[in-house]
Amino acid sequence: MRLTKMRRWKMATKNVKRLRIALLAGTASLLATTSLWAKDVKVAYIPCGQVNDGSWSEAGYDGVKAAKDALAKSGTNVTIDYSESLSPSQAEVAARDYATKGYQTVILHCGTYADAAYNAGKDFPNTNFLIVVAPKSVKNVWTYIPAMQDISFVAGYLASKMSKSGAVGVVASFNFSNITWQAEGFRLGARYGNPKIKTFSNYINSFDDAGKAKEAAQAEIDSGADVIYSATDQASRGIYAAAETNGNLAIASYSDQSKLAPKTVLASALANIPLLVENMVTGSVSGTLVADKVYSVGMAGGIGDLAMNPDLAKTVPPDVAKEVQALMVSIKSGEIKVPALSDPGQSEKYDLAALKAK
Amino acid sequence: MTWASLLELTFWIPLLAAGVRVATPLVFASLGEAVSERAGVLNVGLEGMMALGAIVGFLVAYWTGHSWAGLLAAAMAGLAASLVFGFLTIFRGADQIVTGIVMNILLLGLASFLYASIFASAHVVAQLAAIPVFRVPWLSDLPVIGRPFFAQSPIVYAVYLLIPLFWFLLERSPWGLSVRAAGENPEAVDSAGINIWFLRLQAAAIGGAMAGLAGAILAVVQIGAYVDGMIAGRGFIALAIVVFGGWRPWRVAVAALLFGVVDAFQLRLQVSGAAIPSPFLIGLPYILTIIVVAFVAGRAGYPAAINKPYPLRHFSRRQRKPIPADRAAIHPVPQEHS
Amino acid sequence: MSVHVDSAVTERWRPFAQGTGLVLASMALTGLVLLPIGINPIGAYAQILKGAFGSVNALTEDLVYATPIILTSLSVIIAFRCGLWNLGSDGQLYLGAIATVGLGFNRFGMLPPVLLPVMAVAAFAAGAAWAAVPAVLRLRFGASEVIVTIMMNFLAVTIATYLVGGPWASGITPATAPIVSAGFLPILVPGTRLNANFLVAIAAAALLSFVLRRTVFGYQLRTIGQNIDAARYAGMPVNKIRFVSFSCAGGLAGLAGFGEVAGIYHNLPNGLSPGFGYTGIVVALLARLNPLWAVIVAFALAALSVGSGGMQRAMGIPVSLVSILEAVLILLVLATRLLERRA
Incomplete structure (x- = not known):
């Protein structure tokens, strides 16, 4: 059994390779006809984890690939290379190496690589460095921040409306600013949906300890929570396992994960990271990024969306679905401003009236 | 939930249940390691063997669609890894701690490599169906202990069988007697006509198989997915639990449960409104282990012959070279146990 | 003849x-x-070589990566030589890094020439103090230093994570706020990351080699490692020597943390050490517990790691x-x- 599967998998990869070669040949011949104004650009992608993690790193990779397709239309031929799962120190080595080899843009899609980006940026002024969730943009280094608190707020709102027990919870990886924004955004959104709701949060101090994430989710469920939001990376698999065992709902983060637990993942709070990365890469390659601008983009800028699980969408009452839509419109228009709260528990004391104040 | 509710049973019963769940993979790994250490083989490579068990168990369960097949394959994988470990440390006299650390590097790398190269090209994220909870009739209705101990995944009930089995094997069977002697006084075992290398290899193999199972329990039974880094130090924790439990199966199981409860407690305290726990709360399980190892278990100490290769005399087919005397200069081994 | x-x-x-x-x-x-x-494996290995030695930048990166490994391997060696296992150099490295960052904010307003040495000494002291705990528990209470050092590693990482997210948070990146620029170690080759801590590591290796071979302390230490009963019989202060050497082991690992902070990151990032402590054990073994050989072996393993990055970039x-x-x-x-x- 194992052997045949292996063989099948090998054949599949072979076919993919063949297809790839055919496609390459196709593009090459196409380019040959338009080569007068075609431009070749090399782009490197350095995420925290692996490009197939079904989460954060894969989302960024999808964005880079989308940028490649978009740029191909304007006659720019982009080659993508990537390095996975590096320590911050190794990431800087990789970034410098790409820069020496003449890569036009290096995308560092991991918060811990900020210093790598700034340091390499200083020494290689001819390469653009894009760094996710960092404090500043300087010269050839641009920061992009998915303002996840917006869509987390919507997720919290939806959770509060779907909760029968009057309690919801979030399991987050680390108490680090942008992750905490997400967790607190969810709790605030839940309070906005139902001021009497109880909200719980857990920090498990790991991105990939699925076992601990499961127990954290179970702890919240035992305290009465019946909708759990994930603000972790791969550890989220444990959250779905806990929710599934107890017949509760979960809301995923970053990418659409409803296939992983079709009866449990009600919705996924998309960071639209692919879109954000695509815009950044396209801007960098075509030279349209604004100098020293930090691209902190929330729902007003099109970053953050809710992907409902098609199997479970019908369980959402129509008026709730409408309210969620209305809420998303008012966040996009700026009518409601979701704050970035970086202290766990801060959302409990936040004045809900202040959301609409200018 | 408020701080006052910490005094109520509704807090403690689910906490105990959580402790049992957290402890389950740890009990598997540490029971096996207790046998191995009793025979004088300290396996620091538990973490890697658990990771290997997790990936192999997951892949086999995913390909065959049977969780039990995955568990079996994981046990075999752990066993195979421990044979490599045993060959080096028992037959070749390599240092156990160094070999264990290298096994960790190898197996963690291999697990990560397998997952990346199999699922990277296929571009799928694989998920197994969760194994449902099985409530033991009558027992699960018992007050207080019913829910934590008898409304769990079936694998937990296997633990209840394994603990007395390991106790009998180690402390009541003739085999256990020789194993314990191999760890305390190998010369006696050797002169009694028992092949001490083979005996130690058996003990190490049990340890490896149990570590493989432990990893697979985490991946196949508890999560239904493999995630790189999911073992997250549990192999090292299991090593501590063995010392904590004084190398005796019952006490090892209790130590694992205690560890599970303490770990679950800190997660539950966060839910009860303690904003973000101080590092000392998160580190509580580690601090507790240090204290127990230092002040409770420390005096007993490791089996005397731990990490001491035995130069086989009586039962080698041909005359083997004894372990060179200058080995001590290369890997000095802590000699005395005060 | x-x-x-x-x-x-x-x-x-x-x-x-x-x-x-x-x-x-x-x-x-x-x-x-x-x-x-x-x-094709041969192609992969060729890329490793190219990634490790293909450019000046690659060569200096080998040395940058080797620096903490040299120090952790020395840390392991000095403990091994007197018969103790130091599996805790990772945790001691974190403590050194924490001390370096804490002083590097320069809240006491130290003058630039004073700041760097003070940071280094504090890092050594913090690592030594962290190692003194398992040393005391082992020598006084017979607790297995293997288990205690591993637990102390977990504890050190927990504390570092807490500082990164809590009191010392920088605001947005998962790292502490940066240290003042007077606390940066000087760069040896302009345009690279090779910093003065590499020289510290080399000097430490030479010093340790000298101490082990040429001093009374080193002689006593080796005797204890080879035959503790003989050492006791000869009237050597066994416990005292083992305590001092184990604490120094922690100090050396603390220096590795100092170098990573003051020389490379200039702050304390989450996930500072990719297991330098365990690599140090491997290096110590391959170097046959010889401090000078440890430098060469550490360089070889570092080159392998740096080269592997090149291989991944070239071949996926x-x-x-x-x-x-x-x-x-x-x-x-x-x-x-x-x-x-x-x-």
Whole structure:
């Protein structure tokens, strides 16, 4: 059994390779006809984890690939290379190496690589460095921040409306600013949906300890929570396992994960990271990024969306679905401003009236 | 939930249940390691063997669609890894701690490599169906202990069988007697006509198989997915639990449960409104282990012959070279146990 | 006479021949995992070489990566030499880094020439203090230092994570706020990351080698490691020497943390050490507990790691391949008992 599967998998990869070669040949011949104004650009992608993690790193990779397709239309031929799962120190080595080899843009899609980006940026002024969730943009280094608190707020709102027990919870990886924004955004959104709701949060101090994430989710469920939001990376698999065992709902983060637990993942709070990365890469390659601008983009800028699980969408009452839509419109228009709260528990004391104040 | 509710049973019963769940993979790994250490083989490579068990168990369960097949394959994988470990440390006299650390590097790398190269090209994220909870009739209705101990995944009930089995094997069977002697006084075992290398290899193999199972329990039974880094130090924790439990199966199981409860407690305290726990709360399980190892278990100490290769005399087919005397200069081994 | 010289020459070169053989064998064995995924192992190894030695930048990166490994391996060596296991150099490294960052904010307004040395001394002291705990528990209460140091590693990482997210948070990146620029270690080769801590590591190796070979303390330490009963019988202050050497082991690992903060990151990032402590143990073994050889072995393993990044960038092979290669090589070394024969 194992052997045949292996063989099948090998054949599949072979076919993919063949297809790839055919496609390459196709593009090459196409380019040959338009080569007068075609431009070749090399782009490197350095995420925290692996490009197939079904989460954060894969989302960024999808964005880079989308940028490649978009740029191909304007006659720019982009080659993508990537390095996975590096320590911050190794990431800087990789970034410098790409820069020496003449890569036009290096995308560092991991918060811990900020210093790598700034340091390499200083020494290689001819390469653009894009760094996710960092404090500043300087010269050839641009920061992009998915303002996840917006869509987390919507997720919290939806959770509060779907909760029968009057309690919801979030399991987050680390108490680090942008992750905490997400967790607190969810709790605030839940309070906005139902001021009497109880909200719980857990920090498990790991991105990939699925076992601990499961127990954290179970702890919240035992305290009465019946909708759990994930603000972790791969550890989220444990959250779905806990929710599934107890017949509760979960809301995923970053990418659409409803296939992983079709009866449990009600919705996924998309960071639209692919879109954000695509815009950044396209801007960098075509030279349209604004100098020293930090691209902190929330729902007003099109970053953050809710992907409902098609199997479970019908369980959402129509008026709730409408309210969620209305809420998303008012966040996009700026009518409601979701704050970035970086202290766990801060959302409990936040004045809900202040959301609409200018 | 408020701080006052910490005094109520509704807090403690689910906490105990959580402790049992957290402890389950740890009990598997540490029971096996207790046998191995009793025979004088300290396996620091538990973490890697658990990771290997997790990936192999997951892949086999995913390909065959049977969780039990995955568990079996994981046990075999752990066993195979421990044979490599045993060959080096028992037959070749390599240092156990160094070999264990290298096994960790190898197996963690291999697990990560397998997952990346199999699922990277296929571009799928694989998920197994969760194994449902099985409530033991009558027992699960018992007050207080019913829910934590008898409304769990079936694998937990296997633990209840394994603990007395390991106790009998180690402390009541003739085999256990020789194993314990191999760890305390190998010369006696050797002169009694028992092949001490083979005996130690058996003990190490049990340890490896149990570590493989432990990893697979985490991946196949508890999560239904493999995630790189999911073992997250549990192999090292299991090593501590063995010392904590004084190398005796019952006490090892209790130590694992205690560890599970303490770990679950800190997660539950966060839910009860303690904003973000101080590092000392998160580190509580580690601090507790240090204290127990230092002040409770420390005096007993490791089996005397731990990490001491035995130069086989009586039962080698041909005359083997004894372990060179200058080995001590290369890997000095802590000699005395005060 | 000439026969004698010849045999001496072969004796001298034998370890190198054996070593080369083992390296080739482990490359062949590791290649087996590459074949099923349709990758030519020779091409992969060529890329590792190119990634490690292909440019000035690559060469300096080898040294940058080797620096903390040299220090953690020295830390392991000094403890091993007196018969104790230091599996805790990772945690001691974190403590050194925490002390460095804490002082590096320069809240006390120290003058630039004072700041760096104070940071280094504090890092050494913090690592030593962290190591003193398992040392005392072992020497006074008989607690296994193997278990206690591993637990202390977990504890150190927990504290570092807490500081990164809590009191010392920078605001947005998962790292503490940066230290003042007066606390940056000088760069040795402009345009690279090679910093003065590399020289500190080399000096530490030379000093340790001298202490072990030429001083009374070193002699006593070695005697304790070889035969503790004889050392006791000879009236050596066994516990005192073991305590001092284990604390120094922690201090050396603390210096590694100092270098990572003051020389590379200029803050304390989440996930500072990718297991430098465990690599240090491997290096100590391969170097046969010799501090000077540890420098060379650390450089070789660092080059392998740096080169693997190049391989991944060029061929898309997961970096974990290098862990496998490294481990297979060492297991072969252990299996052939190469290290245990006197060359």
